[in-house]
Amino acid sequence: MGRAPCCDKASVKKGPWAAEEDAVLRAYIAAHGTGENWIALPRKIGLNRCGKSCRLRWLNYLRPNIRHGGFTDDEDRLICSLYASIGSRWSTIAAQLPGRTDNDVKNYWNTKLKRRLLGGGRRGIRYALPQPRLILASPAGYGAASSALERMQLSVQRRHGIPQETTFCGSLAAPPWPAQQSLLSPAATSYSGIGTSTSYSGFWSHIQTSTYTGGASVQDQGAGWESSSGGTTPLSTSTTREAAAGIDSSSSTPTATSSVTFGGDMEDELDMLLRQIRCFEENDSQLVGGGAAADGSAGSWSSCSTPGVDSLFQDYVQQGFGQ
DNA sequence: AAGGCTAGCAACCGCACCAGA
DNA sequence: CTCTGGTGCGGTTGCTAGCCT
Structure with missing residues (x-):
């Protein structure tokens, strides 16, 4: 028996976040922090989103001091070295790169470093290894x-x-x-x-x-x-x-x-x-x-x-x- | 100019772990 | 000890802008 879904997937909004949604979430977390229940949070602040989606949005995009793009050579080297040694533990790798998220590191690896260093690419036959x-x-x-x-x-x-x-x-x-x-x-x-x-x-x-x-x-x-x-x-x-x-x-x-x-x-x-x-x-x-x-x-x-x-x-x- | 292809990013999905009841 | 809900994580996919033919 599978477990119950965390939210009603049919009724919650999916897809890209609107600026207003970002503002609501950011304002709430600025006032109350992230220590509370993510599942209950969207209902509490009137967002028609899944709690997991809110958490992801905060961690990957709204959180302060997040840096996007512009990976340095040092960061490249560190990512490659860590990947070669510990594999795809993106959160562990990202923890060594201030301001980077695991999602960013993962995307960067999949779209740039992997192809540059190993050849091939993503999505099977399109760039088939x-x-x-x-x-x-x-x-x-x-x-x-x-x-x-x-x-x-x-x-x-x-x-x-x-x-x-x-x-x-x-x-x-x-x-x-x-x-x-x-x-x-x-x-x-x-x-x-x-x-x-x-x-x-x-x-x-x-x-x-x-x-x-x-x-x-x-x-x-x-x-x-x-x-x-x-x-x-x-x-x-x-x-x-x-x-x-x-x-x-x-x-x-x-x-x-x-x-x-x-x-x-x-x-x-x-x-x-x-x-x-x-x-x-x-x-x-x-x-x-x-x-x-x-x-x-x-x-x-x-x-x-x-x-x-x-x-x-x-x-x-x-x-x-x-x- | 138009259509197809590619690259990049954001977000979703499902699973595993953990803590508390 | 088992069950349940919340959280974290990695893999995958959808969307879109830019490039190429």
Whole structure:
């Protein structure tokens, strides 16, 4: 049974906000603040709007000190770096950019940065990215897949300056990197609380606590993982092998997606990540050449880099970007 | 000049989380 | 412990202005 809608969608006004509506909402919040119930607010002030719509309008547009457009190069770099590391947690990324909203950052990424850095674009066929033949058991489906792929590609490009057509985006039929399951499982998109809870599970916990230790062949991939939290592999070997081969494994439900409890506070980890990004910016030249040597040798990876994630990239790059 | 295409932005939708009853 | 309502978030879509042919 679904839950009751927050408002009568048939009777509330939808679409663009009029200046008068903005004025009413702004005046009320200026006088009473936003501490009250958003659902009840529109009725109280005579707006024929859904409470969620009012909240969104306030947060994304009417709130003081909001900046729209005109992203700086520094902001570009920060967005790219954070996206490559933590994915599409727009609110977390936006929190590092004063005056920016998650919606703004998201739109900016989708319309400008993504295309500039990764090629392709939005809305499927109109600017179609070459779609990798990676079929997931995950109900999150392609959303999570494309996001993870973008992040891998972005990070590899950032580190090695590799033209996009030579990275895996255009040729990923059977990617040799080992982490499809942990990157793309349903848990990969969820976490509980920032600054309010110490329990965290999902992609971040995997990259913090799991290390890929080998397994160059597809058959070995499932066995290549070691988990520092107690030795439970986050991978299902059967689904991993099938996914890596581009086979629909929807009939084999992932069975080993054990939740790994994250040992630290998310804000601390974000701090660490920001330090890494600054370190990365300062030592960019040290990173170029690591792992991407023409002879396929590993090269050296900077200590600035994010643990776990880099082991994936390193392994992937060592194997020739999916060739 | 007109029609189609593209890019950018605003807003909606649905899900997950959380707190309180 | 369960249920319910409020909130936050990410993904997606609709609309419109500008550009191109």
